[in-house]
Amino acid sequence: MPSAETSPTFRDELVKLIPAMRAFARSLTNNAADTDDLVQDAIVRAWSHAGQFTPGTNLRAWLFTILRNRYYSVAKHQQREVGDPDGVHTARLTISPAQEWGIAGRELKAALMKLPVEQREALVLVGGAGASYEEAAEICGCALGTIKSRVNRGRARLADIMGMDPGDTGLGAPTGMGTSSAWDASHPVSSH
Template structure:
């Protein structure tokens, strides 16, 4: 920018550019950014300006194009600093329930056989504690104790205890389903 006349004309155009940018954007800070960007582009494209033509019109065209280009870009973008919108764009794969069931069955296999049996009889088969005690040949209190310990251990396992690593939402859903099945 060796031409002092061009530099002086740019400086003289700043108030007009600010006014125009403010009318476009409606925001003083945004207008200042537009003017700065316009001046930077004008300086870097100095060779494209034809002396003797209307400098103000050339600068306004640069500013207007900058404003609309940024507007189109912003229209496609969504402010999502915390990832709230991005989280809504994900869809849980249909196979999650199969994975949850596999993990649940794997956790069931970790249970001692007597607890697993009691839990299956009461929770999955729907037997009463008394009927389960009769099938197992033990007392009702023993069945209740085994079921209680089995539920607590499954809760621990499905919440990442003893090396099981699980998605917290999947764990809650599985445990809610299990609890409903066992208390029903």
């Protein structure tokens, strides 16, 4: 039986999960370059530790856990660096999209970034990446009820920030219920 690191199935499944990893990483970093670096680092770490993955278990949860742990590890080291934490300078270097969906995507992204990181990551995992509540709890290393609470509080806070009815956000619906068009517009699937 081939090991995970040489298995075409492992490689193919890892490649299929890259767009979901990018969406989750983007919600954490709020920066395209940092997103790419984080996803690349997580993939390299997953590949180099593929022998530790047990075939038949949840690869998405394993990859998202690696990505999340790497994010917090990097964030801990960057606390000592001086940067552009509010993104003011970076925002001046970008060109705003003219399309209406781009504006809605930016508004959703800005609202998401106002949420506490625990609520944001729970919403992104459940509402954006399509993870089940159980998968999200496993990835975040907390109880199922904690994830459900974070999603519920995050949806309510997001709706409040955006001036919407809490049921209109489209985020936090169980797997298969879909996501909001604003989320899809602000996190397009890349073919890179």
